[in-house]
Amino acid sequence: MSAAWEVVIGLEIHTQLATKSKIFSGASTAYGAEPNTQACLIDLGYPGVLPVLNEEVVRMACKFGLAVNATVAPRSVFARKNYFYPDLPKGYQISQYELPIVEHGELFITDGEGNEKRIGITRAHLEEDAGKSVHEGLDRYSGIDLNRAGTPLLEIVSEPDLRSAKEAVAYMRKIHTIVRYLGISDGNMQEGSFRCDANVSVRPRGDEVLGTRTEIKNLNSFRFVERAINFEIERQIDVLEDGGEVVQETRLYDSGRDETRSMRSKEEANDYRYFPDPDLLPVEISEAFIDGVRETLPELPDDKRRRFVDDYGVKQDDAAILTVSRALADYFEEASASADAQAQVVANWVIGDLSGALNKEGLEIEACRIPAEDLAGLINRIQDNTISGKIAKEVFEAMWAGEGTADAVIEARGLKQITDSSAIEAIVDKVVADNPGQAAEYRAGKEKLIGFFVGQVMKETGGKANPGQVNEVLRAKLKEGGQ
Amino acid sequence: MSSKDLHTQGLMQLAEGLENGDFTAVELVTALLDRIQAHDGELNAFITVTADAALQAAKRSDELRRKGDGGVLNGLPLVHKDIFCTRGVLTTCGSRMLENFVSPYDATVVGRMADAGAVMLGKTNMDEFAMGSSNETSYFGPVKNPWDLACSPGGSSGGSAASVAARISPAATGTDTGGSIRQPAALTGTTGLKPTYGRVSRYGMVAFASSLDQAGVITRSAEDAALLLGVMAGFDARDSTSIDHPVPDYLAGLGRPLKGLRVGIVRQHFDAGLDEETGSAVREALSVLEAQGASLTEVDLPNLDLSVPTYYVVAPAECSSNLSRFDGVRFGHRAENPEDLLDLYCRSRGEGFGAEVKRRILTGTYVLSAGYYDAYYLKAQQVRQLIADDFRKAFADVDVIAGPTAPSPAFRLGDKTDDPITMYLNDIYTIGANLAGLPGISIPCGFASELPVGLHLVGPHFGEEQILRTAHQYQLLTDWHTRCPEGYA
Numbered sequence: 001m002s003a004a005w006e007v008v009i010g011l012e013i014h015t016q017l018a019t020k021s022k023i024f025s026g027a028s029t030a031y032g033a034e035p036n037t038q039a040c041l042i043d044l045g046y047p048g049v050l051p052v053l054n055e056e057v058v059r060m061a062c063k064f065g066l067a068v069n070a071t072v073a074p075r076s077v078f079a080r081k082n083y084f085y086p087d088l089p090k091g092y093q094i095s096q097y098e099l100p101i102v103e104h105g106e107l108f109i110t111d112g113e114g115n116e117k118r119i120g121i122t123r124a125h126l127e128e129d130a131g132k133s134v135h136e137g138l139d140r141y142s143g144i145d146l147n148r149a150g151t152p153l154l155e156i157v158s159e160p161d162l163r164s165a166k167e168a169v170a171y172m173r174k175i176h177t178i179v180r181y182l183g184i185s186d187g188n189m190q191e192g193s194f195r196c197d198a199n200v201s202v203r204p205r206g207d208e209v210l211g212t213r214t215e216i217k218n219l220n221s222f223r224f225v226e227r228a229i230n231f232e233i234e235r236q237i238d239v240l241e242d243g244g245e246v247v248q249e250t251r252l253y254d255s256g257r258d259e260t261r262s263m264r265s266k267e268e269a270n271d272y273r274y275f276p277d278p279d280l281l282p283v284e285i286s287e288a289f290i291d292g293v294r295e296t297l298p299e300l301p302d303d304k305r306r307r308f309v310d311d312y313g314v315k316q317d318d319a320a321i322l323t324v325s326r327a328l329a330d331y332f333e334e335a336s337a338s339a340d341a342q343a344q345v346v347a348n349w350v351i352g353d354l355s356g357a358l359n360k361e362g363l364e365i366e367a368c369r370i371p372a373e374d375l376a377g378l379i380n381r382i383q384d385n386t387i388s389g390k391i392a393k394e395v396f397e398a399m400w401a402g403e404g405t406a407d408a409v410i411e412a413r414g415l416k417q418i419t420d421s422s423a424i425e426a427i428v429d430k431v432v433a434d435n436p437g438q439a440a441e442y443r444a445g446k447e448k449l450i451g452f453f454v455g456q457v458m459k460e461t462g463g464k465a466n467p468g469q470v471n472e473v474l475r476a477k478l479k480e481g482g483q
Numbered sequence: 484m485s486s487k488d489l490h491t492q493g494l495m496q497l498a499e500g501l502e503n504g505d506f507t508a509v510e511l512v513t514a515l516l517d518r519i520q521a522h523d524g525e526l527n528a529f530i531t532v533t534a535d536a537a538l539q540a541a542k543r544s545d546e547l548r549r550k551g552d553g554g555v556l557n558g559l560p561l562v563h564k565d566i567f568c569t570r571g572v573l574t575t576c577g578s579r580m581l582e583n584f585v586s587p588y589d590a591t592v593v594g595r596m597a598d599a600g601a602v603m604l605g606k607t608n609m610d611e612f613a614m615g616s617s618n619e620t621s622y623f624g625p626v627k628n629p630w631d632l633a634c635s636p637g638g639s640s641g642g643s644a645a646s647v648a649a650r651i652s653p654a655a656t657g658t659d660t661g662g663s664i665r666q667p668a669a670l671t672g673t674t675g676l677k678p679t680y681g682r683v684s685r686y687g688m689v690a691f692a693s694s695l696d697q698a699g700v701i702t703r704s705a706e707d708a709a710l711l712l713g714v715m716a717g718f719d720a721r722d723s724t725s726i727d728h729p730v731p732d733y734l735a736g737l738g739r740p741l742k743g744l745r746v747g748i749v750r751q752h753f754d755a756g757l758d759e760e761t762g763s764a765v766r767e768a769l770s771v772l773e774a775q776g777a778s779l780t781e782v783d784l785p786n787l788d789l790s791v792p793t794y795y796v797v798a799p800a801e802c803s804s805n806l807s808r809f810d811g812v813r814f815g816h817r818a819e820n821p822e823d824l825l826d827l828y829c830r831s832r833g834e835g836f837g838a839e840v841k842r843r844i845l846t847g848t849y850v851l852s853a854g855y856y857d858a859y860y861l862k863a864q865q866v867r868q869l870i871a872d873d874f875r876k877a878f879a880d881v882d883v884i885a886g887p888t889a890p891s892p893a894f895r896l897g898d899k900t901d902d903p904i905t906m907y908l909n910d911i912y913t914i915g916a917n918l919a920g921l922p923g924i925s926i927p928c929g930f931a932s933e934l935p936v937g938l939h940l941v942g943p944h945f946g947e948e949q950i951l952r953t954a955h956q957y958q959l960l961t962d963w964h965t966r967c968p969e970g971y972a
Contacts, residue, residue, distance in 0.1 A: 041588060045808040047581065048568045048590060048687040050722050080804050082851070084828055091807020144812070273851035275860060278693035278801055280723050 070105030508558030590687020607642030662913030669937020764929030803847025
C-alpha cells in the first residue's frame with residue numbers, strides 16, 4: 001500500500017443478543033429450527049398485533065455500555081425504519097435512530113507498532129433482525145424463513161478511528177471478546193450472530209477532510225473483514241491514482257473471488273422515513289437499574305490481562321492470549337490454583353499443548369477433555385521429578401485420549417522416573433564400560449560427548465531416568481574412570 | 484315484556500330481564516338475528532353475521548345463568564366493528580385487501596367482552612381501514628343512515644352506529660382515531676364513547692394511526708356505555724401504550740347530580756361553519772345542564788384551529804407505515820401472476836386498497852420523507868403538544884368541555900365524496916380530543932332538519948366518570964336518546 005495514502009475505517013458490528021425470546025415477542029430465538037416454526041403472529045406482522053419490549057435486551061445493552069465505558073441513555077427511543085422487503089414482515093424494522101441506548105464509548109486495541117490505541121464507539125443501538133430469503137432448491141420462487149425475524153440485535157458503531165484492516169480486525173476481535181465475556185452474545189459467526197459492515201475510505205496522508213467512503217456489507221469472519229478491507233483499500237487507491245473518483249456506494253464482498261462488488265449507489269439508497277414508533281414507549285433507564293447491572297459485570301478482558309501480568313507474572317503476550325475468552329482465562333486460573341509451579345509454566349502448557357490439542361479437533365475450551373485440575377496434576381508430577389518434561393508430553397497425550405489423570409497414566413504405563421542413585425550408577429557404569437573409546441575421547445577433552453552418554457543411559461532406562469541426575473553421575477564416573 | 488319488543492331495550496334493561504328470567508339469551512339473540520335479516524338489506528350495516536356462533540354462545544350463557552354463573556354481560560348481544568380481530572371469523576377492515584382474511588386470534592377487547600359473557604351477533608361495516616367520515620370508503624359499500632336512507636350514518640364506525648340506531652343491536656364496539664365513534668353517534672342519534680388514549684387495549688385492533696386510535700362503544704345510553712367500559716378498560720400487557728391505571732366502577736358514579744359541575748364552552752365551536760339548527764340544539768342542551776346547577780364558563784383553546792391540519796399530517800404518517808404490512812406476501816390480497824417482486828407489491832397494494840387509503844398512504848409517505856420530515860411531521864408533533872397543553876390549561880378551570888360533535892347533521896351520501904377537505908372538516912370538533920388523548924362522548928341532544936344532533940362532552944385524562952355522569956344526568960332529563968328512527972321501532 002502506498003505510503004502517500006491514509007486509510008480510514010469505521011465498523012458497524014451487529015451482534016445477536018443471547019436472549020431466550022425475541023426482542024418484541026415471546027417466540028424462541030433458538031437457531032436451526034424448521035423454517036417458520038419460531039415466528040409468532042407478532043413476528044409475522046399480523047394485522048392488529050403490537051410489540052412489547054423484552055426487558056432482558058435492555059439489561060444486555062446496558063451491560064455492554066458499561067463495559068465500554070459509555071453513557072447509557074436515561075431515555076432512548078425506538079423508531080421505525082420503513083422499507084419493503086419480503087423478509088421484513090411489517091414493512092418496517094423497529095430500530096433506534098436519533099436516541100440510541102448507548103453512546104460515547106471506547107475500547108483499546110494494540111496497533112501495528114505494539115502500542116495501545118483508543119478506538120471510539122459512537123453508539124450502540126437495539127433493533128430487531130429481519131427474516132431471511134431462501135433461494136436454494138426452489139424453482140422460480142423465493143422462500144421466506146421468518147424464524148430470525150425479531151431476533152434482538154445490538155448494532156455497535158465505531159468512530160472512523162481505525163487505520164488499517166489489521167486494526168479493524170483487532171477492534172472486531174475485542175468487541176467479540178467483550179460481548180462473550182458479558183454473556184450477552186454467543187458470538188457465533190457461522191450462524192450470523194456476529195457480523196459487520198465496514199465503512200472504508202482513503203485520503204492523501206495529512207489531509208483533514210475524509211475521502212468518499214464505501215460500505216462493505218455483511219462480513220461474517222475476521223478473515224473476510226481483513227481481506228475485504230484490503231481489497232477495497234487497493235481498489236480505491238487505484239481509482240484515485242488513475243485520476244478517478246470513489247463513488248459512495250454499498251458493496252458486497254465475494255469471498256470466492258476475494259473482491260468487492262457494487263451493490264447499490266447512494267442515488268439508489270432507500271429513504272427509510274424514520275419516525276418514532278408510536279407502539280412503543282421511550283425506554284427509560286434509572287440510575288438504580290444501571291447500578292444493578294454494574295454489579296453483575298464480570299471482570300473485563302483488559303483488567304484480567306493486567307491482573308495476569310501483575311499477580312501471576314505471566315508474560316504480556318501470553319496474558320493477552322489467555323484472556324481472549326473468559327472460559328480460557330478461568331481454565332488457566334483454576335489450573336494455576338492447583339499447580340505447585342510458576343504460573344508461567346501453567347500458561348505455557350495452556351497456550352502450548354492444550355490449545356494445540358483443542359485446535360487440532362476444532363474444539364473450544366469449554367469442550368476441553370482434560371479438567372484444569374488434572375492439567376495441574378500433570379505439571380506437579382514434572383515439578384516433583386516423578387516424570388521428565390519429555391515423558392510429560394506422552395502423559396498429556398494419554399490424558400487427552402481419556403486414560404485418566406497424570407498419576408493414573410504414569411502408574412499404568414510405568415513411566416515413573418528412576419531417581420534411585422544406586423540404580424542410575426549401575427546403568428552408568430555399564431554404559432561407560434560398553435563404550436571405552438568414547439570415554440577415552442571424553443577424557444581427552446571432547447566434552448560434547450556427554451550428550452552421547454546421556455542418550456545411551458536414557459535409552460537403557462526407557463527415558464525414565466532423571467536427566468539432571470544422569471548428567472551429574474556420568475560426569476563423576478567419567479572423571480573418576482580416568483584417574 | 485313480549486319478546487317482540489326485546490330489540491327496543493338497552494343493555495341495562497336486557498340484563499335485568501335476563502336476570503329475572505323474563506326471556507332467555509337464545510330468545511333475545513334470535514329476535515335480533517331476525518332484525519338483521521329484516522333490515523340489513525337496506526342498511527348494509529354488517530359485513531359478517533355470525534348467527535350460528537351467536538346462538539351457540541347464547542345457549543351457553545343461558546346454561547351458565549341456570550347454574551348461577553356468568554359474567555356481567557352474560558347473554559347480552561353486541562356487534563363488533565370489523566376492525567377488531569375475531570378468531571375464526573372474517574376480519575376485513577372494510578377493505579378488499581382483507582376481503583378473505585380470517586383472523587387467527589381475538590383482539591383484547593373482543594376477548595374481554597366474550598369473557599364477560601357478551602354474545603357477538605356479527606361484524607359491522609366501516610370506512611376502509613377506518614379512513615373516512617361517511618362510511619363511503621368501505622369496499623363493501625356505504626352504510627345507510629336509518630334516519631334517512633339517502634344519508635350517511637357518518638364514519639368510520641358507521642355500521643356500528645347504524646345497527647344501534649336501527650335497534651338491531653343494543654350496543655356496538657367502535658374505534659375513534661379522529662372522531663370515528665363520536666361523529667357517527669351524533670349523526671345516528673346514538674351515544675358514542677371514546678375513552679382516554681391507553682384506557683382500552685389496542686391489541687388486535689387493526690392499526691390506522693397508532694398514537695390516536697382508541698377503542699370505544701356506541702350504545703343507546705351513557706349508562707350502557709359505562710357498563711361496557713368497565714369490561715373493556717384496563718391494562719393489557721400486550722399493548723405497551725395501554726396504561727396501568729385503576730378501573731373505577733363507572734356505573735356507581737353516574738348518580739351524582741350536576742350541581743357545581745363546571746362546564747367549559749369553546750367560543751370557536753360556535754363560529755361560522757356550524758349549522759344553525761345544530762347550534763340551537765346544542766345551546767339548548769347546555770341550558771339544560773345549567774338548569775341542573777352546572778356553571779358555564781368560556782374556555783380558550785387558542786391552537787384548536789390547527790387540529791385538522793395537524794391530524795392530517797400525523798395520522799397519514801402513521802398509517803403509511805402501519806399499512807406497509809399489507810404487501811401480498813403473508814396474508815391479504817395478492818395480485819395474480821406477478822412478474823416479479825415489485826409487480827407483486829405494486830399490484831397487490833394497488834388492487835387491494837381504495838382511493839382514500841391510497842391518498843393517506845401517499846400523504847404520509849410524503850410528510851415522513853427526507854427533507855420534509857422536519858417541516859411536516861416534526862412540526863405537527865410540536866403543534867400537537869401545544870393543543871394538548873391548551874386542553875390541560877383549560878381543565879384547570881372546568882370539569883368538562885361541551886360543544887357540538889359535528890358541524891351539521893347527517894349529509895347525503897355522495898355529497899362530499901368529491902371533496903376530501905370538506906369531508907375532513909366534519910371531524911373539526913372531535914379531532915382535538917384524539918390529538919390530546921382525552922376521553923369524549925357524543926349524546927343525542929335534538930334534531931336539525933329532522934336528523935339527530937350530537938352534544939359533545941370532553942373530559943380530562945381518565946375523566947370518563949365525569950363525562951359519563953354528565954351524559955347520564957342529561958339523559959335522565961331528556962328523551963332524545965330514546966328517539967327511534969321511523970320504521971325501526
